[in-house]
Amino acid sequence: MNASEFRRRGKEMVDYMADYLEGIEGRQVFPDVCPGYLRSLIPTTAPQEPETFEAIIEDVEKIIMPGVTHWHSPYFFAYFPTASSYPAMLADMLCGAIGCIGFSWAASPACTELETVMMDWLGKMLQLPEAFLAGEAGEGGGVIQAHSSVEKAGLIGGVRLKAIPSDGKFAMRASALQEALERDKAAGLIPFFVVATLGTTSCCSFDNLLEVGPICHEEGLWLHVDAAYAGSAFICPEFRHLLNGVEFADSFNFNPHKWLLVNFDCSAMWVKKRTDLTGAFRLDPVYLRHSHQDSGLITDYRHWQLPLGRRFRSLKMWFVFRMYGVKGLQAYIRKHVQLAHAFEALVRQDARFEICAEVTLGLVCFRLKGSNKLNEALLESINSAKKIHLVPCSLRDRFVLRFAICSRTVELAHVQLAWEHIREMAAAVLRAQGEEKAEIKN
C-alpha cells in the first residue's frame, strides 16, 4: 500500500470510525459469541499472497464486530468509563505517522518535552502541589505509565501486601493503618509503602488522606495516592477537596484514559523527587547514549518506567486539552456526575432496592434488598438480556451491582431506559423467587 492508496483507504477508515461511533447505540452492547468463536472464522495460517483492503474491511464486520463488547455504547455501564474522543483519535493517528520511540530525549525530543509540559498542564488543572511539577527547575514531574495493579506489583517485587480494613464508608482511616503498622513491626516486618485510593474500583470510596498522610510522613513510609478513576473529577473546583492531603504523598496517579477523554492508554503519574525513580531504574547502554544526557537538562523517560519503548502519547493530551478546553472537560465530568445522581434518585424511589455506598462521582452501587443469590440472579438476567452491560462488586461479602456512567454520549434517556429495564428484570427475578418459595412451601 503506497501513500496514495493510504489517502483513499484512510478516508474510508475515518468514515468507518465515524459510522461505527454514530451508530453504536444500534449495536447489541455485549456480544453473543461463545469462547473460541473466532478461530473457526479465519484461516489457520497467514496468506502467502497479499489480500485487498476491501476483503479485510468486510471481515471487520463479519469476524471482529460480532465479538466486540461495545465500550462506548450508551448502554455500557460496566467497569469504569474508558475515554473516547475524536480529538484523541486524531492525535493517535498523528502519533502513528510520526512513529517515533521516545526512550531517550534524543530519540525524539518533542516526544519527551511535550509529555513533561502536558503533565505540568494536567497537574495544574488538578491544583497538584507545586512539588509534583517539573517546571523549569523543579525536582518533581510527571510521566505517562502503563496501567497496572498494586497487587500484581507486590507479586512481582516479592513484597508482602496487606489490605487495611476500612471504616463504615469503605475508607482507610488512621486507627486501622496505625494498628496494622504496629502489628507488622512487632512481627519483625518493615513497612515502607502505603497506597491510599481515591475512588476505589468497587464503590468509589475515598481513603482519608488527611489522616493517613501524616502517619506516613512520621513513619517515613512512601505514600502513593491512586485516584485512577476519580482523579479526572479533581479538575472541577467542587470536587478538588477530595484530593486534599495529596501534599503528604510521594507519588500520585490517575488515568486520563478513564474519564478525561484521552483514549487508552494514558495513565498519568507524578513524583515529588524524580531521582527516586531514575536512581532505581537507570541503565545506560552505549547505543542509547546521546550528547545531552549528562547535562542535567534533559529527561530520559525510560528511566521512569518498566518498558524501554514509548509511544508519543502526550499528543493525545495536547489535542484533547486544547480542543475541549478546561471548561469543556469540567462540563463533561459534571454531566456524568449528574447522571449518576439521577440514577441514584430512581433507585431510591423503588423500595425493593437499596443504595450500597455513597454516590460521589459517576458510580452507583445498588442491589435488591435480599440475598446475594437473588442479586446474582438479577445481574445474570440483565447481562443475559444484553440490552445493557453491568459488572458486580463485593462489599463486605454482599454481592452488589455497579452502575457506572461510562459513554461519552450517554444521556438521561439512556439512564432512564436502563433503569426501566433493570426494574423489569428485577420483577421477573423476584417473581421466580416467589414461585420457588411457594413450591418449597407446597
Next chain:
Amino acid sequence: MNASEFRRRGKEMVDYMADYLEGIEGRQVFPDVCPGYLRSLIPTTAPQEPETFEAIIEDVEKIIMPGVTHWHSPYFFAYFPTASSYPAMLADMLCGAIGCIGFSWAASPACTELETVMMDWLGKMLQLPEAFLAGEAGEGGGVIQAHSSVEKAGLIGGVRLKAIPSDGKFAMRASALQEALERDKAAGLIPFFVVATLGTTSCCSFDNLLEVGPICHEEGLWLHVDAAYAGSAFICPEFRHLLNGVEFADSFNFNPHKWLLVNFDCSAMWVKKRTDLTGAFRLDPVYLRHSHQDSGLITDYRHWQLPLGRRFRSLKMWFVFRMYGVKGLQAYIRKHVQLAHAFEALVRQDARFEICAEVTLGLVCFRLKGSNKLNEALLESINSAKKIHLVPCSLRDRFVLRFAICSRTVELAHVQLAWEHIREMAAAVLRAQGEEKAEIKN
C-alpha cells in the same frame, strides 16, 4: 468535536500523515533543538476555552515537528528499525475507534481471540515448534507484551544478573555458560533463568542455542530466547536456521514492531506452558469475573502480563499479514538484508575502514582503523551534520559505529549517499587528526 467534524478533520489528518511520510526525505533527520526548547513555545497552562483544530494542526508544524527525530526517514540508520506501514496505521485507527480494553475475554472477546490466532499465524510463519502454539488444545500460546529489557527485569525482581562472556563471534557458547553455572553454584547461588539472544542490539550476533539449550534442559533452567530484532527474518526459509534450538526454550519473543511492518508497540512472546505465566500473576477481583472464566476455554490475557489494560493490537498484525502476505513480508526482509550487504561491500572497498562483526541481517558494524577517539570524532561529526543519523556501540571496549537499515522506503541510492557522506566526514576527521599529529611533532 462531533462525528461530522471528525469526518472532515480525520480526512485532513490522513492527508497530513501521507504528506509527512511522502515528504520525509526532505526533512532533516535529526532536529536542531536544544533541551527545553518546547516549554518556551507553548502556554504554561491548558486553555480554559476550546481552541480550533486549525490552531492545533498549525502548531504541529511549528512546535512538534522541529523537535522530531524522523525515524522513518531513509537517512535514519540508528538503533534498529521501527516498523511503519500504512496497513498498520489503518488498523490502529480502527483500534482507536473500537477503544475496548481487553483485560479479560468478556471485556471484548474479539480482542482476545484475534490475538491468540494472530500469534499462532505468526508462530507458524516462523516455524516455531508446535508446543509454542495455542491451537485448539495446546498448552502453549502467544501474547503481545510491552517491550522491556532483561536487565531492568532483574532490578525489579531483585535477581542477580550476570553476562556470560561471549566467544570471538560475540556468541554465548556451552563452555562459558557451564563455567558460570558452576561458579555460581559453588558460591551458593541458585541459577534458574538463562536468556539467549538471537541478534544482539550491539552487533546482531547469535548465541549458540544448540549448545546452550541442552545445558538449560539438563540443569532445569528456564531458557528464554530473545530475538527482538532478528526474529522477523525467520519468516524467510534461508534465515530460519538461525532459530534452530528454539525447541529447547521455555519462552521466546521478538518484536514485529521492529522489522515486520507492524507499528509500535507489538512485542510478540510465546510460552510452551501458559499456566507458568497465569499461575504467577493470577488476580481475580469480583468486578472482573465473567461467566466463562472457569470454563478452561478462554484466555484472560491480564494474567499473562504486568499491566491490567490492553489495546486491540492484534488488529495491526491481521491487517499487515493480510495486506502484505507472507511473500510481501519476506521480500521486505530480503531487501533490507541486501542493502546491508551492499553497505558492507562499500565499507570493505575502503582500506581505511574495517567491518567489526559478521553481517548476517540488516546491521553493519564498522569503524575507522584507529583509536576510539578517532571513531568518536567521526560519529560526532556525522551526527552533527545531521544528514544521516547513526548510533554507536561498544564491542570489547572498541567504539564502533552501527549502520542499521531502518526505513521502509530506504533504497540503494540512500545507502550510497550515506556512505559517500561518511567517507567525506572520515576524510575531514583524518585530516584534522593528521594536522594534530603534525603539530605535536613540530
